[in-house]
Amino acid sequence: MVICHCRAVNDQAIRTAIVAGAREPAELARMCGAGGRCGGCLPALEALIEEIVPRRREPARSSASAA
Numbered sequence: 001m002v003i004c005h006c007r008a009v010n011d012q013a014i015r016t017a018i019v020a021g022a023r024e025p026a027e028l029a030r031m032c033g034a035g036g037r038c039g040g041c042l043p044a045l046e047a048l049i050e051e052i053v054p055r056r057r058e059p060a061r062s063s064a065s066a067a
């Protein structure tokens with residue numbers, strides 16, 4: 001199924017890029033072209049990233065809060 005119509009990128013190509021390490025839409029644009037034009041597919045790209053990599057790392061907490 002085509003996700004990014006501007007660049008004619010299907011979900012399989014996007015999934016492959018995510019598995020290969022893409023974690024942000026800008027990385028997907030570099031790796032497979034998806035999201036690199038109008039941006040209309042960005043919500044779908046974010047959803048695929050969340051589906052495949054559901055938990056993103058929280059920002060590191062300062063050592064002062066651990067005391």
Ligand code: FES
Nearest residue numbers: 004006037038041
């Ligand atoms: S639909 Fe993906 S950039 Fe336009």
